[in-house]
Amino acid sequence: MKVLAISGSPRKGKTTDRVIKEVLKGVACETEFIRLAPLEISPCTACLACLTDNVCKIKDDMRSLREKIIEADAFVIGAPNYFSMMNGITHNFLERLCQFRHQSCRMLAGKLGVVVSTGGIHPQIPGQQIERIFSYYQIDHVGTIEVQGAASCFTCGHGEECDVGAVQMMYGAGTKITEDIIPDLSKQVAKIVEAQELGKLLTKRLAQKTGAVADVA
Numbered sequence: 001m002k003v004l005a006i007s008g009s010p011r012k013g014k015t016t017d018r019v020i021k022e023v024l025k026g027v028a029c030e031t032e033f034i035r036l037a038p039l040e041i042s043p044c045t046a047c048l049a050c051l052t053d054n055v056c057k058i059k060d061d062m063r064s065l066r067e068k069i070i071e072a073d074a075f076v077i078g079a080p081n082y083f084s085m086m087n088g089i090t091h092n093f094l095e096r097l098c099q100f101r102h103q104s105c106r107m108l109a110g111k112l113g114v115v116v117s118t119g120g121i122h123p124q125i126p127g128q129q130i131e132r133i134f135s136y137y138q139i140d141h142v143g144t145i146e147v148q149g150a151a152s153c154f155t156c157g158h159g160e161e162c163d164v165g166a167v168q169m170m171y172g173a174g175t176k177i178t179e180d181i182i183p184d185l186s187k188q189v190a191k192i193v194e195a196q197e198l199g200k201l202l203t204k205r206l207a208q209k210t211g212a213v214a215d216v217a
């Protein structure tokens with residue numbers, strides 16, 4: 001059994017990466033964590049060259065992920081909210097899974113999927129979109145965790161006076177940025193527990209799939 005965890009956040013070690021890693025703490029089988037940001041993964045070009053053999057012909061880093069995707073029994077996929085959508089890096093990756101779907105080819109069908117959804121104000125949005133894409137690929141959705149992360153506006157240096165930034169959107173004009181108002185996973189203990197529980201649930205579901213007994217608390 002193998003769980004492939006994919007983070008679409010360009011910010012290494014920030015909320016999306018951290019929540020995914022908390023989910024993986026609850027997973028009792030082999031896992032691999034991959035960040036998409038250092039990889040070159042372009043969007044689907046609708047060339048249909050994958051139509052006959054279910055192999056995408058675009059020469060980029062999706063090629064090195066292809067076998068890992070096929071071999072995985074489950075995915076943990078995380079994305080941040082950018083402008084009320086999942087961010088582009090994650091979307092490119094999910095588009096390119098289209099190669100597995102042509103001609104009724106169900107290469108991803110029945111694999112399990114957990115979603116990690118983050119956002120500065122609306123953390124639920126990317127998760128809803130990923131869940132919908134899971135259904136196109138017939139990935140069996142196990143659960144979603146939504147976590148508030150810190151928008152860059154808290155640290156960009158202009159957060160207090162910027163009237164289009166997240167600080168004023170969340171707290172209003174005149175707000176001083178202090179440590180206690182900056183969202184951080186460490187302040188959301190219930191979310192850390194929820195993430196690990198989701199990992200355990202994924203382990204149980206994987207065990208049920210194979211008929212093995214889940215050895216998790």
Ligand SMILES: Cc1cc2nc3c(=O)[nH]c(=O)nc-3n(C[C@H](O)[C@H](O)[C@H](O)COP(=O)(O)O)c2cc1C
Pocket residue numbers: 009010011014015016017079080081082083084085118119120121122123148149150151152
């Ligand atoms: C370009 C950009 C657009 C964003 N748009 C939104 C948004 O529309 N809604 C929201 O809730 N958060 C938005 N955010 C905030 C991020 O979702 C938030 O900082 C999240 O924690 C990022 O994930 P990370 O911590 O893993 O990098 C935006 C961030 C960036 C960089």
